[in-house]
Amino acid sequence: MTPTVELATLAVGTVLPELAIHADPTFVISTALATRDFQDVHHDRDKAVERGSSDIFVNILTDTGLVQRFVTDWAGPRALVKRIALRLGVPLYAGDTLTLSGTVTEIDGTQVTIDVHGKDSLGEHITATAVIALPDLEPK
Secondary structure, three states, X not given: OOOOOOHHHOOOOOEEEEEEEEXXXXXXXXHHHHOOOOOHHHOOHHHHHHOOOOOOEOOHHHHHHHHHHXXXXXXXXXXXXXXXXXXXXXXXXXXXXXXXXEEEEEEEOOEEEEEEEEEEOOEEEEEEEEEEEOOOOOOO
């Protein structure tokens, strides 16, 4: 298990390690169903193409979960996600890979703000800001 990041080791500009996630069709369909998003463009390729897409694509609830996973995998088990603000760009189609990157942009007490970017083969898929709270692990 990854230990929780210590506030004392962070600075504005700290870069998080990248995370690559391959979105095969099973991933796209199962995550849409897991988030109770039954919109056909997330599980029916023919309907997605009929509506102008080239394939089924990942839904926004999955994207939000992936941003949360990215941040908490780095920050550790004692990090608490306070807020995620997310904007979508190009679609993440089945068969493509999403690469998440992030940078610490603000530290305010125990709260850490991280800018997150997710890119796929078409360009910028996700632009997000995550705010987490880290425990103060310094001895008292």
